Amino acid sequence: MAEHKHGSMDITDQQNTFDGFIKFTKNATILIILFLIFLALTGA
Template sequence: MGEPHKHGEMDITVHEKTFDAFVKWSTRVAIVAICALIFMALVNG
């Protein structure tokens, strides 16, 4: 069935790049949402 899994030998560079991109995207979306809420609060005044 294949070789047994050895901990720490898997190449995870693609996984790390994907996770970094997800964190950056999520952070930017959160910042935009917060700015939109602040803008709406100031305009509604």
């Protein structure tokens, strides 16, 4: 069985996926807040 060396795995794909998820979550949160403000101001 091969020995595992901590920190030797290439994790660039995981980092890119996580960065994309954080960016999506941030943008979605901002859009939801803006939509709620719009609803509050228009009284819809």
